[in-house]
Amino acid sequence: MPQVTLTVNGKAASVEVEGRTLLVEVLRDKLGLTGTHVGCDTSQCGACVVHVDGKAIKSCTTLAWQVDGSTVTTIEGLAAADGTLHPMQEAFREYHALQCGFCTPGMVMSAIDLVTTHPDGLTEQQIRDGLEGNICRCTGYHNIVKAIAAAWPVMHGRGTLAAAAE
Numbered sequence: 001m002p003q004v005t006l007t008v009n010g011k012a013a014s015v016e017v018e019g020r021t022l023l024v025e026v027l028r029d030k031l032g033l034t035g036t037h038v039g040c041d042t043s044q045c046g047a048c049v050v051h052v053d054g055k056a057i058k059s060c061t062t063l064a065w066q067v068d069g070s071t072v073t074t075i076e077g078l079a080a081a082d083g084t085l086h087p088m089q090e091a092f093r094e095y096h097a098l099q100c101g102f103c104t105p106g107m108v109m110s111a112i113d114l115v116t117t118h119p120d121g122l123t124e125q126q127i128r129d130g131l132e133g134n135i136c137r138c139t140g141y142h143n144i145v146k147a148i149a150a151a152w153p154v155m156h157g158r159g160t161l162a163a164a165a166e
């Protein structure tokens with residue numbers, strides 16, 4: 001079987017795949033990174049979003065061989081080695097942006113991409129539009145939107161989460 005080589009959360013990984021093997025299957029089944037979820041079979045829910053070479057993608061509709069040689073970051077790779085959460089994770093916690101948590105890994109990965117790609121600012125409408133590919137069945141989205149808005153200044157070095165919450 002063909003071999004695919006990836007860097008996943010900073011570690012080299014080489015796995016055997018079939019032509020039909022999905023990236024999410026590699027992450028969950030071969031590498032044990034079960035923080036990336038599968039919530040649908042129609043590429044709609046976004047629970048499976050990870051970063052490939054810094055861009056958010058749906059790993060349920062990406063074939064493993066398509067990303068051979070890429071750098072992949074999953075929700076497990078966001079926190080620092082000492083356990084310090086990524087600012088987006090911290091914002092989700094601070095603003096109660098999750099309930100059951102099933103959508104949260106994909107939400108956080110999409111939100112980071114959204115903030116990163118909007119260095120000049122992010123309106124509430126842009127956040128809501130940017131989350132179009134992520135479905136949450138619990139929260140009603142309001143706190144997710146607030147968390148992303150609060151993480152924006154932190155991620156761009158323009159403020160703290162505490163200041164954003166005031």
Ligand code: FES
Nearest residue numbers: 039045046048060
């Ligand atoms: S699992 Fe639903 S979009 Fe990927």
Ligand code: FES
Nearest residue numbers: 099103136137138
């Ligand atoms: S927190 Fe339950 S699906 Fe989003």
